[in-house]
């Protein structure tokens with residue numbers, strides 16, 4: 280059965296949509312098939328063209344149920360559900376159906392306050408530092424803040440995703456032919472962390488062919504369902 284990963288949190292702008300797409304792209308880069316599920320009524324669906332994953336539109340309650348059922352029926356796939364923010368009821372529902380829950384947060388007091396509340400509300404969830412500074416002294420300051428406020432949750436904080444201006448490429452309707460290497464590496468790194476948590480191994484013989492579109496199409500085309508039928 281497929282695994283469902285939900286990216287939630289009761290605050291907008293923390294990086295939920297970015298993290299969801301990075302994770303899906305990263306899954307594709309390590310040879311795993313995934314679907315990025317949109318639930319945010321304020322966002323437009325993105326074209327799967329050029330991505331290493333499918334996209335699904337689940338902006339209504341009924342379509343979410345259908346999309347989740349469909350994904351569950353796909354052997355060895357991963358469904359990554361991008362939550363909307365400011366929707367506690369929806370977050371609780373997604374938490375209930377997820378195999379793994381991620382809570383992105385940035386290096387700000389407001390984000391940290393919110394993520395603490397979410398970590399308390401969702402005891403199985405992991406927090407993901409997003410838009411993390413790579414500059415040495417800023418990074419040190421961010422780490423200090425985390426050590427101070429998030430000490431009780433230390434084991435539930437994943438490796439950070441650095442600030443990458445290229446990350447917005449993933450949120451464009453259409454992807455460019457090739458992604459910048461630092462972004463591809465960050466996507467892959469995130470996928471590795473999540474696969475570790477889910478105890479899913481990566482086939483050792485999988486050879487990543489960056490930018491090879493025939494390779495990209497193959498795993499998706501080989502599946503029984505067409506992209507359109509995932510879009511309930």
Ligand SMILES: Nc1ncnc2c1ncn2[C@@H]1O[C@H](COP(=O)(O)OP(=O)(O)O)[C@@H](O)[C@H]1O
Nearest residue numbers: 291292293294295296297410441442443446447
């Ligand atoms: N790692 C990152 N590096 C740089 N910008 C980022 C990163 N993650 C998110 N952002 C930016 O932050 C903003 C909010 O991100 P988004 O993923 O839309 O958040 P949410 O879905 O939680 O509202 C966007 O402009 C996005 O491009």
Ligand SMILES: [Mg+2]
Nearest residue numbers: 295296319363
């Ligand atoms: Mg979003």
